[in-house]
Structure formats: C-alpha cells, structure tokens
Amino acid sequence: MSSVKGDFGRGLILILPILVTVFLLYTLYSFLASVTPGIILNADTLEIVAPGTSEFARERVAGFLRVLTFVGFLALTMYAIGQVTETTTGELLEGLVDYAANRVPGIRVIYNASKTATETTFGSEGTLQTPVKLETWDGFRMTAFKTGRTTRDGRVTLFLPTSPNITTGFILEVSPEEITELDETVEEALTRVVSAGFGDADRAETDLEDGVTVVGELQTDRKRQQ
Template sequence: MSSLKGDFGRGLIVVGPVLVTLVLLYILYSFIARFTPAVLINADVLGVFLPGVNEFVLAQLAAVLRVLTFVALLCLAMYGIGQTTDTTTGEVLEGIVDYLANRVPLIRVIYNASKTATETALGAGDTLQTPVRLETWNGLRMTAFKTGRTTTDGRVLLFLPTSPNITTGFVLEVSPEEITELDETVEEALTRVVSAGFGDADRAEADIDELSLSVVGEMEIERGPPKK
C-alpha cells in the first residue's frame, strides 16, 4: 500500500505542475481571446482567404490569431516602454506613475506588491546580487542575497527571502565579516529557495557520485596492480 501511495505521489509531482500550467495557460488564452476585439480578425475575414473551410474552424483560427497579435503587440509595447525608461523622460514618467499610484490607499498596496514581485522574479539579476550564506543563531545558516547597498556605518544590506514565496522576506543589516559568499549564481540560489531546498537534489547527488568515484580511484591507485 505504501508503495502504491509513493508511486502515485511521484506521478502527481510530475503531472501536477504540468496540469496546473496548462489550466492557467488555457484561462489566460480564453481571457485574451474574449478581450481582444474581433473587428479586424474574425471568421468572415479569414473566409475570404480560406474559402471552403468550416465556419467553426475559421472562428477558432481567428481566436488564435487574435491572441498571437495581442501578445506580439504587448511584447512590443513592453520593449518600447523598457527602452524609454532608460532615458530621462522615462524616469520622470515612472516617477509620476509611482507618485499617483501611492496616493490611492488600496491601489498603493496592490501596485507596490506587484512591482516588488515583478522586480524580484524577472529582474533578479539587477535587484539581487551575490548569494551569501548567513549564520543566524545556534549554528543555523540561511541563504540571502546582497542588494548592492550599505548602511552609513558600513554594514551590508541583505535580502533574506522566504521559501517558497521569494516575493516576501526580510531586509538585514549585517557586518561584512559575518557573511560568506556562495560559489553559485543568483538563479541557482533562487531555485533552491523557491523549491524549498529540493532544487539542490540533482547537484547533491552529482557531488556524492563524484566523491565516490574519487575515493574509489584513490583506493585503486594506493592498492596498485595485483601481485603475481
């Protein structure tokens, strides 16, 4: 019975995220397909270029084309806005948006939370820098990230994210000698935090295998060839 539950659990771990991703993509696709206007791309317009095709197929194809067009335009708009923010005008406009959003109580909470989450998830390479290991209390060590900023008394500002939700956490002021930089990238450290520590399983197994091979190799070298 335990073997059956274990196999079912492992299968659920593999299939579950895939199903959740597909459901979310379907919901997003359905929303965009209904949101985009069907004035330019509809079944009647496609019927001119694809005569003889079933009307239902034309309607579904038109919905797909509307979604692709919307996504393409959205990507172009975000790219253009991103290019604009690098200029002085873009910085001024961003400051105005921040100012207006922070004047409304409810909008302020949603805006700041979504902005922080986006900056942490998508802009990790810019907002979070070198991952470090920090010993907190009683020998307990935690993974944190340098923010690139220091206090007036020379302490390093660290961001200590929670697991598995990295959009929340703590800002710590730590002396430089109390932290140890890790020999890994920001993405690798974030993967470990987001996966609640399971993201290092493959790496740990590889290290164990490499260690075993090294030990076996050393034993064979010390033992030498068999005596005749």
C-alpha cells in the first residue's frame, strides 16, 4: 500500500506542476484574446488572406495574432519606458509615481511588494547576487544573498529573505569572513527559500545515493543484528 501511495505521489509531483502551468497559460491566453480588440485582426480580415478556410479556424488564428501583437506591443512599451527612466525626466516621473502610490494606504502595500519582487527578479541594479550561508546563532545557518553593496567600515550588505514570501526580509551588515559563499545559482537558492526548504529534495536524494544512511534503515539493521 505504501508503495502504491509513493508511486502516486511521485506521479502527482511530476504532473501537477505541468497541469497548473498549462492551465495558467491557457487562462492568460484566453483573457488576452478576449480583451484585445478585433477591429483589424478578425475572421473576416483573414478570409482575404486565406479564402476557403472555416470561420472557426480563422477566428482562432486571428485570436492568436491579436495576442501576439498585444504581447509585442507591451514588450516594446516596457522597453521604451525603461529607456525613459534612465533619463532625468524619467527619474522624476518615477519619483512622482512612488510618492503618489505611497500616499494611498491600501495601494502602498501592494505597490511596494510588487515593485520589490520585480526589482529583485528583473532589476539590473540592486539585484540579488551570490547566495551565501550565514550562521546567525551557534549551530544555525540561514540563506542570504549579497546585494553588491558594502558599508563604509567594509562590512558586506546582505538581504535575508523570509520564507516563503521573499518580498520581505532583513538587511544585514556582516563581516566578509562571517559568510560562506554557496556553490549554487541565485535561482536555486531562491527556490529553496520559496519552497520552505523542500527545494532541496533533489539534493537530498543525491546524498542518499552517495551513501548517506537513512535512519529507518539503521533501525532495521539493528533489529536484524539483535
């Protein structure tokens, strides 16, 4: 029974993320296809390009082209805004938006959380860098990230995120000799933090294969010896 349950669990772990991803992508695609205007790209327009095809097929192709056009336009718009923010005028506008958003109590929390998450993921400056281990108490280590900043007295500035919400955390200033750099990428370390530690499951399985003994196996061996 336990074997069947374990096989079912492993299959669920493999399939469920794929199903959730496909569902979210389909929902997003359906939403964009429904909200984008069909004045130019519609089934009637494609009838001129592809005569003889069914209206159902033309409508599906038109919806796909509308979504593709919308995503391309959105990407160009974000790129243009990014170029503008590098100028003095852009910095002034960004400051006005921050000021206005922080004046509204409800919007302030959502705005700052989403901005922090976006800057952490896509920002070119202030992006999380090398993941490190920091011994906060005797025998306890926590995962933190270098920010690329140092204090005037030479201490390294670290960001210690909370789990599983990495948009909140603590700013630490520690001596360089007190931290240990990890042989992993930022994405791997963030996965461990977001998953509340379960992101190390693959590494744990590898350690078991390399010779780490399971406690249950030790107890079974002892019973056999007795």
